[in-house]
Amino acid sequence: MDGKDLVWDHFKFNAEQRLRGFNFFVLLSIFADGGVFTALEHGLSPKLLVFLGLFTALLAVVFSLVDARSRQLLNLTIPALKEIEATFPESHRLFAIDAAAQGTFIRYTFAIRMLLAVQFLFGLGVACYGACRW
Numbered sequence: 001m002d003g004k005d006l007v008w009d010h011f012k013f014n015a016e017q018r019l020r021g022f023n024f025f026v027l028l029s030i031f032a033d034g035g036v037f038t039a040l041e042h043g044l045s046p047k048l049l050v051f052l053g054l055f056t057a058l059l060a061v062v063f064s065l066v067d068a069r070s071r072q073l074l075n076l077t078i079p080a081l082k083e084i085e086a087t088f089p090e091s092h093r094l095f096a097i098d099a100a101a102q103g104t105f106i107r108y109t110f111a112i113r114m115l116l117a118v119q120f121l122f123g124l125g126v127a128c129y130g131a132c133r134w
Contacts, residue, residue: 051130057123067113
């Protein structure tokens with residue numbers, strides 16, 4: 001295995017892990033949110049709402065930390081990938097083109113952070129609602 005393969009395999013593995021982690025977060029959030037709505041619909045104990053709300057908020061915090069670590073691992077490879085692609089024709093330098101054209105809001109990181117933040121706030125809101133009804 002040469003250096004190019006090592007760098008690319010590291011990037012590819014961590015990019016896939018980040019997306020898998022995000023997909024897993026979405027799946028768990030659907031179940032947690034479904035539990036909240038079921039508890040509300042059936043008028044279950046406010047204690048349960050507090051627990052579900054805190055669980056939902058904790059889920060967002062944990063996956064935020066996992067995503068931050070995934071981003072760190074991905075960012076380790078970017079300089080090396082840019083060096084490798086510097087030998088390519090300009091139209092093939094995808095990391096350089098993306099870095100030059102990248103906006104602030106049209107990014108996976110922004111979208112993931114927004115969803116995590118909304119889920120965290122939803123969880124806190126549910127916990128507060130349950131605590132007020134307790």
